[in-house]
Structure formats: structure tokens, C-alpha cells
């Protein structure tokens with residue numbers, strides 16, 4: 018209960034104005050998430066090795082407003098990549114941000130790109 | 143095309159629209175709806191949930207788009223002010239005039255406010271609409287800062303208690319004031335109400351019965367209530383929930399007949415005294431009664447719609463309306479069904495009253511002993527659905543009717559199961575779905591689960607009270623049809639846990655990825671990762687370290703995540719025995735990292751509030767002081783509790799502490815389908831609560847009695863005697879066998895007690911496996927346990943000494959900073975996370 022969701026707005030690929038260099042690919046766990054800090058935002062970054070895909074969303078779980086999503090288990094449901102919050106297992110789509118197993122507000126999702134050995138997260142500010 | 147006008151867009155009005163939109167002859171009619179509230183219909187039944195999130199969208203029953211898409215014209219925030227039924231037209235507040243062919247009144251009811259002086263004061267509310275709740279929440283915010291801020295609810299009925307719980311959840315001291323001599327006077331008898339009162343008092347509610355409020359005191363804003371017995375109750379706000387009054391004002395002034403005490407008169411087809419004018423929902427007076435529940439309202443909507451569409455099967459309202467109810471939300475079960483109050487001439491009553499666990503059950507049985515008429519359940523309403531069905535369907539009852547509430551002594555199942563219900567039994571009363579409709583969908587394969595049934599026919603999507611029964615129906619029906627109900631792990635692995643175990647062992651699969659490639663499909667999810675991790679642990683004694691990414695969150699970081707995302711640290715204190723030197727070491731670590739410390743219910747010490755990046759440092763110090771992981775985070779052996787036993791206790795018959803330490807050290811690190819706990823007591827006084835554990839030893843003359851498959855928690859179960867008296871070695875041998883049998887065959891997250899319940903033959907079968915070796919697998923079981931015991935290593939030690947494993951304990955990848963959003967507040971001499979609001 019420490020920060021608000023207003024900080025986080027989904028960024029479409031087309032809107033990206035800053036590609037923030039988050040770290041080396043090897044710093045991120047395989048098949049799980051890790052968290053980065055960008056200005057006053059906490060962003061969870063996930064690597065799905067089987068699909069060779071990266072996703073990012075706000076670290077803040079909209080359910081109880083705790084900064085924990087980066088520590089959740091990830092997986093896929095009917096082909097949609099998702100993260101399960103470690104606190105009460107609400108699951109969120111990593112493509113649209115929507116809550117898949119309940120009626121929590123959606124989380125903001127951010128584009129990720131890999132260039133060379135580095136992971137970049139896209140922001141619009 | 144005929145024109146239907148509907149006045150009122152509440153729950154029942156909306157149900158009418160929904161049925162209308164799905165009617166085959168829908169194209170022959172147009173529908174125009176006026177609702178006085180500013181938003182489309184919402185779920186009043188779950189209104190209290192609004193307090194949790196203040197999110198009106200979640201309560202919404204349909205959006206304006208839904209109305210548009212279905213060609214229904216909806217005008218929100220526009221009330222109807224007059225009905226000219228001779229001219230067949232209505233006038234609205236803004237002066238619009240519309241003609242109709244059929245008019246349906248669904249104006250509901252409003253909260254009844256008794257004429258108490260002072261009711262206009264600030265801080266006095268009713269509990270009916272979203273706007274009421276907004277006003278209550280805003281006001282509660284302004285009084286919260288007052289020392290000991292309190293709220294009072296007048297009315298100890300269904301809604302009043304719900305409102306009281308809501309104010310309690312807002313952090314206010316809450317009171318309920320009831321005029322009658324007991325709570326819920328319409329649903330409960332004296333004894334039932336007394337049990338409920340005790341439970342609620344324990345929850346912290348102030349209950350004041352037999353109180354007649356004379357005056358609401360305060361200067362401008364409420365400060366207290368004055369009662370006719372000249373006592374007073376201080377309170378900062380008041381919610382009046384003293385019953386409902388049907389909103390019949392529109393009908394009354396338009397010359398449509400209403401009852402002497404209010405309510406628009408309706409016949410069995412919901413026609414009013416005016417031609418082609420119908421009334422449905424809480425505004426309707428049918429058979430001299432107003433029905434303040436959604437199910438009868440929905441039935442009215444169905445009958446009225448069928449009559450308007452001239453359906454062949456339109457039907458009429460039943461002559462008696464079921465008023466069975468189950469209270470939601472209050473922190474205890476309360477339900478009443480059928481005929482609650484009976485006199486000795488018509489029925490005899492059987493009562494079960496347990497004052498310690500606060501359970502009261504009453505059933506009324508016809509004097510010939512053949513029929514169940516009704517009853518009351520307080521404290522434990524798990525039998526509600528079945529008992530309710532027995533009454534509704536007039537079903538035969540067992541020769542000893544008390545079995546219905548006590549269960550058959552001696553094991554067998556009491557009374558009817560869901561399969562014994564007649565086909566016509568209505569299981570979901572909100573949506574009026576019968577058993578045969580559901581079995582039909584299961585037969586045709588359209589539905590295979592509770593979820594499917596919800597999608598196909600909406601069963602269970604209303605109040606949700608029938609869901610446990612639907613789930614029973616799905617399971618037993620599919621089973622009876624020879625369709626095995628297999629607890630498959632998830633969409634990625636079409637197997638049960640036991641099948642997966644065999645496949646992994648036979649194919650020597652070592653990683654989750656290999657498992658997906660060889661026996662699974664897709665890319666996995668949070669449902670299949672932890673069970674597979676558990677299997678790798680028990681087949682190969684793998685710790686949670688090598689495949690950290692598939693562990694459940696707690697196992698991934700080898701610590702329990704807390705409410706605010708920090709972690710707890712629990713070192714193993716085998717048997718609960720700890721030396722002063724070790725105690726000091728724990729104290730020093732806790733002090734250094736500013737951790738909240740508490741003695742746990744498992745006889746050890748929990749250190750709370752560690753930040754992710756601190757965990758390895760804390761553990762490094764604990765390990766140096768001689769501690770190991772306590773596996774408090776894993777589905778694994780937790781603790782073996784002990785009592786002090788013969789070393790000190792004057793009654794002790796064996797050295798329980800040594801035995802507990804040996805058992806805990808033997809099974810530490812053992813991962814299992816669910817957590818495992820043990821206990822050892824030195825004599826039958828049982829101070830270690832061993833019979834509340836998955837395995838428990840109690841010292842007796844000649845050795846130990848070995849009990850298995852008990853647990854505490856939400857559904858406490860005493861462990862059952864497996865063998866005894868036996869010596870120490872035999873006890874360990876039997877335990878080894880039983881535990882491996884459990885590891886191999888239980889489904890994920892099934893504790894030993896539930897596992898045993900599901901074993902055909904129960905404890906006798908378990909005895910025959912473990913003692914008589916009927917499966918011929920005991921040698922294999924023993925060997926397997928030996929391997930698991932030998933392979934133990936402390937996974938925290940492994941994690942802190944291996945840099946690659948240690949790297950995961952980091953809050954941010956891109957900076958060493960900690961999480962600066964964490965906020966703590968003081969708690970006595972320690973700290974706690976800032977509360978959620």
C-alpha cells in the first residue's frame with residue numbers, strides 16, 4: 018500500500034520515445050521475472066525462453082498495491098503469456114495487462130527489445 | 143410490434159431485460175426502460191463488496207452498450223412520475239410521455255426509516271444504493287481519526303449484520319442495536335441467535351438486543367443514541383437497516399391497487415389491478431407478502447415475461463415461496479431453510495448445540511418422522527445446500543433423522559447425496575437451473591466442469607451459494623457415468639500427479655523443460671510448475687535451487703513472502719529445543735536487521751520483514767551460528783512438535799524431545815504434495831497436540847501409539863491410530879512407508895488427512911499397505927526413504943555459498959538500491975508493514 022497505479026500507463030510500441038537500457042540479458046533469470054527501477058517506476062521484466070520472448074509490466078500488483086509482480090511465476094494460458102502475482106495468485110496477461118482470473122484493473126505493459134547483449138524497455142516519457 | 147415499458151432498472155428489472163433479449167419472439171416486441179438511478183442495474187446482493195474497492199464497475203450487471211447492442215432503449219437517471227392506465231401511457235420526470243401495450247413495474251423497495259427523532263442529523267445513513275455506500279465511506283473517513291471511532295447499525299437482521307461487518311472492516315468499533323430480544327428474529331430461534339451473538343461478540347461486534355431507540359442525539363451531527371430504557375450508546379455514525387418498504391408510490395397515485403401495509407397487489411401471473419400492467423420484484427405484494435430476495439424476484443420476471451409473450455409454458459408463481467437464506471460475509475455461517483419455526487403439534491425438533499465450538503443446528507421433522515420441514519444452522523452451514531434440497535423436493539429422510547446433522551456414526555454417508563436428488567430439483571435458484579438441465583449438459587459433453595456449466599447455462603453465476611453443490615454434482619455424476627474425474631494438473635500436462643511421477647521416473651526426465659517437451663504441450667504455467675518442482679524434489683531429492691524459476695514464489699526465494707513483499711526467516715529448531723546460545727544468536731541477527739520476531743505456533747522463531755536482498759546475509763550469519771533452513775516456505779516437512787517428556791515432566795513415559803528431534807532431522811527437507819507436520823507427546827495428556835498432525839506419536843505403556851493423517855487448520859481432523867503400542871524403530875519404519883506411499887499417490891496440495899479420506903478403504907487399507915504389505919511395495923518404499931534421507935542438504939547453505947544461485951536475491955537488476963516504497967509502522971517495541979486500506 019505504498020504507491021499508486023497512476024504512475025503506470027501502458028506504452029504501445031509506436032509511442033516509445035525512450036528505450037531504457039535495463040541491463041545485460043544474462044542478468045535476467047530464464048523463465049522467470051526480475052525487476053528494474055526506472056526513475057520512480059518499478060518495472061517487472063520477464064523472459065520466456067521457450068518462445069524466445071520478453072515482456073514487461075508494472076511491478077505493482079493492482080490487487081493490494083504491492084510491488085511484487087516481478088517475483089511471480091510466469092506461464093501461458095491458451096497461448097497468452099501471463100504472470101501470477103506471488104501474493105494472491107491473480108494472473109495478468111503480459112500482452113494486454115488484463116487480469117485473467119478476476120476483476121482487478123489491468124496492469125500497464127511496456128515494450129521490450131533486445132539489441133546485442135542488452136535488454137531495453139520502452140517508455141513514452 | 144408491441145411496446146413494453148419497464149419502470150425500474152434494478153436487479154429484477156434487469157433480469158426481465160436479460161430474459162427479454164434472449165426470448166425467441168423478441169423481434170415482435172420493443173422494450174423501453176426507465177431507471178431512476180444514474181447507472182444501469184448493478185448487483186445489490188453483493189453491495190458490501192463495494193467497500194473493498196469502491197469500484198462500481200465490478201458490481202455492474204450490464205453496461206449501457208449491452209442495452210444498445212440488444213436493442214433495448216435504456217434511460218438512466220429518469221424516473222417515471224405518472225401512469226395513466228386508462229390511456230396506456232406513462233409520464234417521466236422530464237415530461238416525456240410514452241404509450242405502452244404492456245407496462246412492467248419493477249420499482250423495488252427503499253430502506254425503511256422508523257420515525258425516530260434526530261434521523262436527519264449528519265452521520266445517519268441507510269444501506270441500499272451505491273450512493274448510500276459512498277456517503278457512508280466518505281463520512282467514515284472524516285470520523286476515523288477520532289479516538290475509538292465507532293459505528294452503529296439499527297437492525298440486527300440479514301442486512302444489518304452485513305452492514306455492521308462492513309463498518310468493522312473500515313476499522314471502526316461497531317455495534318448492532320436490535321429491537322427484538324434476539325438477532326435475526328425472522329430466521330433464528332432463541333438458541334440459534336444466542337450462539338450467533340456469542341460468535342459476533344468474539345469478532346468484536348457490540349450486540350444490544352431489546353433496545354428501542356428513542357432519540358438520535360447530537361448537535362447537528364450524531365454523537366449518541368438514547369434508548370427508551372434510558373441507557374445511551376456513544377456512536378460517531380449510524381446506519382439504519384430496519385427493514386424495507388416497497389416503492390409503491392407511483393402505483394398508489396395512479397390508482398393501481400396496493401396492500402394495506404404497502405406493496406403493489408399482484409396475482410399469480412404478476413398482473414396488477416390495471417389491465418396490462420404487471421409488477422415484479424420487491425415492489426410486488428404477492429400472497430400478502432413482500433419478498434426481499436432476488437430468487438423470487440427473478441421468478442416473477444420469468445413468469446411476467448412469459449405471460450406478456452403468451453408463452454405456452456409461461457407458468458404461474460408457486461403458492462409458497464422459498465425464503466431460505468444463507469448469510470454471507472459475517473465471519474461465521476448462518477442459514478435457515480424451509481419452515482423455521484414449528485410447534486410441537488406439527489413437528490418435532492432435533493437440536494445439536496456445541497457451546498465450545500459455537501455450532502448450533504436445528505431441524506424440524508414432521509411428527510410421522512418422514513419429512514424434513516426446515517431448520518437453522520449457525521456456525522457451520524456446510525449441510526445447508528443438501529438440507530435445503532431435501533425440504534424443497536420433499537425427499538425421504540433417514541430413519542434416524544439426527545444423522546442429517548450429525549452424520550452417521552460409524553463412517554457411512556448420511557442421508558442423500560446429490561445424485562439422489564430428483565431430476566427436477568432446482569439447484570441454482572437464482573438462475574432457476576434444475577439438476578436435469580445440468581446433467582443434460584454434462585451428458586452431451588457441452589459441459590465438463592463447474593466453470594463450463596456457468597458458461598453454458600449460467601448455473602452458479604448469481605449469488606454463488608449453490609457452487610459447492612454443483613461441484614459435487616459434476617464430480618459424482620461424471621463418476622457415476624464411468625467418466626473418471628481425474629485431477630489433471632493443467633492444460634499443459636494431461637496427467638494426474640501420480641501419472642506424472644511415474645512418467646518422470648521411468649523416462650528419467652530431469653528438468654521442467656524436458657518434461658514439457660517429452661510428455662507435455664505448450665509452454666507451461668504457474669499451475670504446473672510447482673507440482674513438477676515437487677516431483678523433481680521427491681524423485682531426485684533436488685533442492686529448490688537448481689530450477690528456481692519453476693518453484694512457487696516462496697520456494698524460489700527460500701522464504702515466505704509477506705503482505706508487503708518482504709520475507710520471513712525461519713531457522714529449524716528441531717523438536718522446539720533451543721539452547722541459550724542459539725537463542726542469543728537469533729536475537730542478534732534480528733536486532734541487526736531490525737526484524738520483527740515472534741514465537742510461531744510450530745515451536746520455533748519467525749523473523750519477519752527481511753528485504754529480498756538481505757536474505758542471503760541474514761542466512762549467512764544464521765548458518766555460521768549453527769542453524770539450517772526450517773523449510774517454512776516449502777510444501778515440505780515443517781516441524782515435529784514435542785512436549786518436554788520424561789526428561790523433566792513427572793508424568794513422562796518417554797523422552798519425547800529426543801524422539802521429536804530424531805524424526806524432524808530424519809524427514810527435514812522432505813518435499814511432499816502438501817506440508818507435513820509431526821508431533822511427539824510423552825504421555826496421553828498429549829501436550830504436543832500430536833493427534834492434530836500428519837503424524838503423531840504418543841508414549842504409552844510398552845512404547846508409542848502411532849497416529850497418522852491429522853491436521854489443524856480450517857478443517858481440523860484428528861489423526862487415526864495406525865499401530866501401537868510399538869517400539870521406536872517400528873514406528874519409524876511404518877512412518878517411512880506411509881510417507882512414501884503418500885508422496886507417490888497424493889494429488890498436489892492434498893494433505894494427509896484429505897488423502898486418507900480419498901483412499902478407498904480408509905485407515906484399514908492404509909494399515910494393510912503399511913503393516914501387512916498387501917501391495918508388496920514396502921521394501922521399495924523403505925529404500926526410497928533411505929535415499930531421500932541420505933541426500934538431504936541445507937538449501938540455504940547451498941544458496942549462499944554458490945554465487946550463481948545467490949544472484950537471484952536482488953530487488954532490482956539495474957541498481958543496488960532497495961525498494962524505497964516499503965513503509966513500516968511501529969508495533970509495541972517492534973515494527974509491522976503499514977496496513978492495507
Ligand code: SRM
Pocket residue numbers: 702703704710712740741742743744745746747748774780781783817819834835852853854855856857893
Ligand atoms: C508463522 C505461523 C503463525 C505463527 O505466527 O505462529 C504460520 C504462518 C502461516 N501459515 Fe500456518 N503458521 C504457523 C503454524 C500453523 C499451525 C500450528 C502448528 O503447526 O502446530 C497450523 C495448524 C496445524 C496444521 O497445519 O495442521 C497452521 C495451519 C496453516 C494452514 C492450514 C493447513 C490445513 O491443512 O488446513 C495454512 C494454509 C495452507 O497451508 O494451505 C497455513 C499457512 C500459513 C502461511 C504459510 C500463509 C502464507 O502463505 O503466507 C503463513 C506464513 C508464515 C510465514 O510467512 O512464515 N497454516 N499453521 C506458524 C509457523 C509455524 C512454523 O514454525 O513453521
Ligand SMILES: Cc1cc2nc3c(=O)[nH]c(=O)nc-3n(C[C@H](O)[C@H](O)[C@H](O)COP(=O)(O)OP(=O)(O)OC[C@H]3O[C@@H](n4cnc5c(N)ncnc54)[C@H](O)[C@@H]3O)c2cc1C
Pocket residue numbers: 149150151152153154155156176177178179186187188189190220221222223248249250251269270271301304389392422423424425433434435436437439470605
Ligand atoms: C445490502 C444488501 C444485501 C442484500 N443481500 C441479499 C442476498 O444475500 N440475497 C438475496 O436474495 N437478496 C439480497 N438483497 C435483496 C436484493 O438486493 C433485492 O431483493 C433486489 O435488489 C430486488 O430487486 P428489484 O429490482 O425488485 O429492486 P431494486 O434492485 O431496488 O431496483 C429497483 C429500481 O427501481 C428504481 N425506481 C424506483 N422507482 C422508480 C421510478 N418511479 N422510476 C424509475 N425507476 C424507479 C430504483 O431506483 C431502483 O434502481 C440484498 C439487498 C441489499 C440492499
Ligand code: SF4
Pocket residue numbers: none
Ligand atoms: S492463521 Fe491465517 S493469518 Fe494467521 S498466520 Fe496462519 S495464515 Fe496467516
Ligand code: FES
Pocket residue numbers: 078079080081082083102103104105106107
Ligand atoms: S496483491 Fe497481487 S494478487 Fe493480491
